[in-house]
Amino acid sequence: MSDxxxxxVTGGSRGIGLACARRLQADGYQVAITWxxxxxxxxxxxxxxxxxxxxxxxxxxxxxxxxxxxxxxAALGNVEVLVCSAGITDDTLLLRMSEEKWARVIDTNLxxxxxxxxxxxARMVRAxxxxxxxxxxxxxxxxxxxxxxxxxxxxxxxxxxxxxxRELAGRNIxxxxxxxxxVATDMIAGLPDDRIAALTQMVPLGRAAEPxxxxxxxxxxxxxxxxxxxxxVIPVDGGLGMxx
Amino acid sequence: MSxxxxxxxxxxxxxxxxxxxxxxxxxxxxxxPAEKITLDARFSDDLEADSLEVVELVMxxxxxxxxxxxxxxxxxxxxxxxxxxxxxxxx
Numbered sequence: 230m231s232d233x234x235x236x237x238v239t240g241g242s243r244g245i246g247l248a249c250a251r252r253l254q255a256d257g258y259q260v261a262i263t264w265x266x267x268x269x270x271x272x273x274x275x276x277x278x279x280x281x282x283x284x285x286x287x288x289x290x291x292x293x294x295x296x297x298x299x300x301x302x303a304a305l306g307n308v309e310v311l312v313c314s315a316g317i318t319d320d321t322l323l324l325r326m327s328e329e330k331w332a333r334v335i336d337t338n339l340x341x342x343x344x345x346x347x348x349x350x351a352r353m354v355r356a357x358x359x360x361x362x363x364x365x366x367x368x369x370x371x372x373x374x375x376x377x378x379x380x381x382x383x384x385x386x387x388x389x390x391x392x393x394x395r396e397l398a399g400r401n402i403x404x405x406x407x408x409x410x411x412v413a414t415d416m417i418a419g420l421p422d423d424r425i426a427a428l429t430q431m432v433p434l435g436r437a438a439e440p441x442x443x444x445x446x447x448x449x450x451x452x453x454x455x456x457x458x459x460x461x462v463i464p465v466d467g468g469l470g471m472x473x
Numbered sequence: 474m475s476x477x478x479x480x481x482x483x484x485x486x487x488x489x490x491x492x493x494x495x496x497x498x499x500x501x502x503x504x505x506p507a508e509k510i511t512l513d514a515r516f517s518d519d520l521e522a523d524s525l526e527v528v529e530l531v532m533x534x535x536x537x538x539x540x541x542x543x544x545x546x547x548x549x550x551x552x553x554x555x556x557x558x559x560x561x562x563x564x
Contacts, residue, residue: 354529396525 233279236260236451237301237308239288239345240315241281242269244414245364248440249312249447254278256448261301261308263288263315288315288341298348307352310360310451313342316382318416320375331378338382342389346404350397359402360451363390364443367410367466370473383408387462394460403459405450410466411437433468491538491564495557498533502526512554520553530556538564 236253240246241262247269254260254274262269263286272281282304286297301308316338319330346361353359368376369384387406394404411417411428417437420428429437443465449455450463464470496510503522516522522530531542534556540563550556 351532354525399523399525 234258234309235305236310238312238314239263245412245440245443246314248444249314250281252444252448254281259305263297289336291344294344294348308349309358311349312362312447313345314364315341318379322375323377334378335382339385353402354400357401361404362447362450363406365406365408367408367470369408371470391460398459405458406462407446408462408464409443410469412440412443413437414440431469438467491561494537495560498537499530502530502533510553514553515551534560
């Protein structure tokens with residue numbers, strides 16, 4: 230089904246990225262993941278699947294992204310599916326937000342996507358095949374007090390992704406954006422309980438998503454069969470962002 | 474005099490080899506027959522190359538000739554001859 234295509238998931242060592250990596254691994258892809266702070270330990274997937282290839286990479290550095298791609302290309306071959314999931318939050322109200330806090334989030338969530346997609350797309354263009362999936366957020370269109378930096382970076386991915394989708398469409402490369410809502414990951418676990426309760430209360434489906442539910446949609450977009458879907462923004466938010 | 478002629482001769486041989494290399498890059502990237510790669514062929518009209526194909530060609534040439542081409546240097550480059558001249562100015 231996947232023909233053992235080569236996947237790179239940035240931020241694939243935890244949260245939504247790890248769920249995507251595991252799902253694609255189970256689907257038969259050869260999956261590499263970047264990690265920064267903690268090396269993943271369980272790399273094996275279900276029987277018959279190929280172990281995950283962990284690659285140390287700080288996405289804030291173009292040189293490190295290039296090196297990570299070199300490593301993946303040497304071990305597995307050219308990246309055919311790129312999932313950009315590396316992301317951070319660093320919340321505070323705008324009036325209290327330092328320019329460093331702003332820049333750090335924009336660099337990790339947006340500029341790193343520029344770096345990774347640029348590096349990946351050269352080979353994809355040559356191969357006349359590619360799948361690029363960018364992880365945005367419902368916050369991109371709902372807004373979220375205390376997250377101007379995060380929301381701006383995630384909204385920017387929509388314009389970036391759609392522009393890139395147009396640039397690469399003629400080469401059989403799709404670029405899509407997935408916009409999760411409240412997902413049960415470390416990023417959310419760091420919030421106070423009452424804030425999590427308030428968030429899930431706003432979700433029509435009344436609960437947070439499991440990371441696997443987001444991975445399911447990413448895997449669908451990554452598939453060969455999804456060739457006619459490009460420039461799409463697909464919410465996986467339990468209805469939280471409906472109407473936007 | 475004869476030394477001068479020889480040098481000129483060497484240069485044109487080198488130039489010819491470079492153009493063959495250039496041509497094979499262009500044929501591969503633009504997917505056109507080699508005879509269409511002439512000095513006065515225009516990327517857009519004669520070779521029907523879109524902007525991404527031109528970028529692909531530039532990247533292939535950078536790799537083949539081990540050169541770097543800046544975005545600004547590509548302004549006004551519309552023909553194979555102009556592109557070839559740009560490449561040879563760097564090798």
